[in-house]
Amino acid sequence: MRTLIFRAIAPYLTALMLLFSIFVTLRGHNEPGGGFIGGLLAASAFALYGIAFGVPEARRAMWFHPISVAGTGLLLSAISGLPSFFRGTPYLTGIWTTAPVFHFDVATIILFDLGVYLVVAGAFASIALALEDNGER
């Protein structure tokens, strides 16, 4: 859409929405939030950018094809279940360990949540951009 005010504010709003989506994702699992709602926010950020500057510009801003982003997320989520294989626990059991040098707790849960984030962001951005592509500008 060729509107000066909207075009001026869209990059800032997109950046704010992406930042908020990462915040919501990282807070998730024990508190409200998580990969799904974070991914939805990220997808709506790219939809906003696509409406403001056109679909090709939004696709360039995403760097990768939305579907390949979703595929990477699915792979990450699947991989996050593998460490439980070595512990002899059921698939996708959350496993906690302490990082050797930096002494903070890491878990497989964050990998799973990031995977869900990428799946939802990629899939919904793909849908939104495809819908916007068909409408004339």
Add this chain to the structure above:
Amino acid sequence: MSLSADFLWVAIHIALGVLSLAFLMVTWRVLRGPTLPDRVVGLDALVVIAIGFIATIGIKTGFTLYVDIALALGLVGFLATVAFARFTLSLQGKIQQQNDEQDEREENEGKGA
């Protein structure tokens, strides 16, 4: 109960009452609205009032989490309004195109006769 707590209680309930009144009035505008843009602006106002409700309830219950919900609703509500504006523009373009085509056809018929 201290004076400040009393004052906060009264303020919150006045705010909730005013917001409810605004909600009803805007709902009436959305249902009635003569044209599509009226309804779109009404829906945007509904989102803003809902944000006000969430913030007031957040103050009343003391959950800071409600602020995040209000923030998310604000961002997504803006996207919804933009998408509606986009839809209205493309709808107008289609109507214009149809009118042009009809004019052209009538002109051609006029020439034929």
